[in-house]
Amino acid sequence: MSAPATAAPSFEHLLERPDLVWMGQNTTHLEPPAEVLAALEESTRRREFQLYAPALGFERLRTQIVEDLGLTGADAWITDGAVGGLHHICTGLAGSVSQVVTSDPGWPWPARFAGLEGVPVTTLELYSAEQGYRVTAQQIAEVIEPRSLIYLIDPLNPLGSRYTRAELVAITDLARQTGSLVVHDCTYRHFASDHTLAAELYPEGTFTTYSFSKWLGLAGLRLGAVVAVPELLGRLTEVPSNPLGANIQAQRAAMAGLSVKEPWLARVRATNRTNQETVRLAVQRSGLGELVVFPSHGNFVAVDIAGSGWSADALCAAMLERNVFIRPGTYQSPRFGERFVKVSTSVPEEWGERFAAAWADLSTPASQA
Ligand SMILES: Cc1ncc(COP(=O)(O)O)c(C=O)c1O
Numbered sequence: 232m233s234a235p236a237t238a239a240p241s242f243e244h245l246l247e248r249p250d251l252v253w254m255g256q257n258t259t260h261l262e263p264p265a266e267v268l269a270a271l272e273e274s275t276r277r278r279e280f281q282l283y284a285p286a287l288g289f290e291r292l293r294t295q296i297v298e299d300l301g302l303t304g305a306d307a308w309i310t311d312g313a314v315g316g317l318h319h320i321c322t323g324l325a326g327s328v329s330q331v332v333t334s335d336p337g338w339p340w341p342a343r344f345a346g347l348e349g350v351p352v353t354t355l356e357l358y359s360a361e362q363g364y365r366v367t368a369q370q371i372a373e374v375i376e377p378r379s380l381i382y383l384i385d386p387l388n389p390l391g392s393r394y395t396r397a398e399l400v401a402i403t404d405l406a407r408q409t410g411s412l413v414v415h416d417c418t419y420r421h422f423a424s425d426h427t428l429a430a431e432l433y434p435e436g437t438f439t440t441y442s443f444s445k446w447l448g449l450a451g452l453r454l455g456a457v458v459a460v461p462e463l464l465g466r467l468t469e470v471p472s473n474p475l476g477a478n479i480q481a482q483r484a485a486m487a488g489l490s491v492k493e494p495w496l497a498r499v500r501a502t503n504r505t506n507q508e509t510v511r512l513a514v515q516r517s518g519l520g521e522l523v524v525f526p527s528h529g530n531f532v533a534v535d536i537a538g539s540g541w542s543a544d545a546l547c548a549a550m551l552e553r554n555v556f557i558r559p560g561t562y563q564s565p566r567f568g569e570r571f572v573k574v575s576t577s578v579p580e581e582w583g584e585r586f587a588a589a590w591a592d593l594s595t596p597a598s599q600a
Pocket of ligand 1: 256312313315338384416441444
């Protein structure tokens with residue numbers, strides 16, 4: 232293999248590469264809605280950055296998020312990104328849960344947050360076509376204990392699978408029977424088709440997490456939310472993790488984004504589909520790897536490269552040499568991470584083409600010397 236495996240690249244160094252194709256963070260890189268930019272400019276002009284925002288977020292934004300989800304009767308708490316809410320759930324409720332049930336592949340942070348508080352973590356493996364690359368209710372039934380916290384990522388970062396309503400019914404039934412909580416991480420929901428909310432099935436025990444980083448492209452502004460029925464959400468908001476309020480300008484941008492959600496999403500989702508197809512064709516033509524889940528319900532696709540001779544880290548390093556930033560599975564899967572890479576697709580179509588050219592280049596005999 233020509234390219235040596237390297238440690239994860241520094242985002243700071245990557246920012247210094249103006250010609251870089253960013254397909255490694257699941258972030259959205261399209262020209263934002265004019266309304267979002269105007270809201271940010273107006274907020275700057277009014278020097279709102281000199282103020283603290285309301286502790287739980289602007290009322291209007293909280294209402295807009297609940298409406299967007301369609302979870303009548305629920306309440307929303309605005310957080311510093313979805314991750315800020317996840318951190319508070321996993322640490323703030325640590326004393327009352329017996330274990331965290333998570334997955335590999337998955338998103339590692341919630342289990343690490345709970346681990347900080349000494350909460351045991353049970354990890355279920357899901358890298359299997361037979362089980363649809365998602366956790367099954369059967370797997371959960373085998374490990375569940377009273378007062379578990381089930382962390383369900385849906386659509387699943389990093390593979391792009393999503394749960395059906397029937398699967399969520401089975402999982403939430405288990406949660407109800409055992410007095411367990413469900414954290415339904417819906418960071419990528421806006422890219423999915425036919426997505427079901429666990430909170431519709433088990434409102435009394437489900438926290439839904441929400442992000443503005445992906446569908447609206449506000450990753451650097453750090454804004455998200457946790458949504459739940461008031462009795463449940465109150466367990467977190469009595470002592471919120473950030474009582475001085477989330478980024479005020481981000482909240483203005485988010486309100487503007489939600490008010491133009493339909494046309495914006497139509498555009499982002501169409502671009503996402505086109506790029507997923509570009510990646511699929513590039514992979515198919517090259518003979519290097521195959522897509523794990525297609526179409527993906529997220530704004531990314533995973534490519535299985537087992538048997539190609541490449542390790543995930545070496546392949547990503549080689550793509551980076553060709554100015555295309557994608558991510559190895561090792562970030563999200565201790566067990567299976569060497570066998571897949573992840574490519575973000577809510578980016579300009581020209582970037583999709585540049586990915587395709589770089590991938591084709593990798594599959595030539597010269598690059599495999
Ligand atoms: C599954 C999952 N949850 C949460 C987050 C964090 O989202 P935010 O940027 O809103 O903090 C991410 C970001 O990549 C994610 O993939």
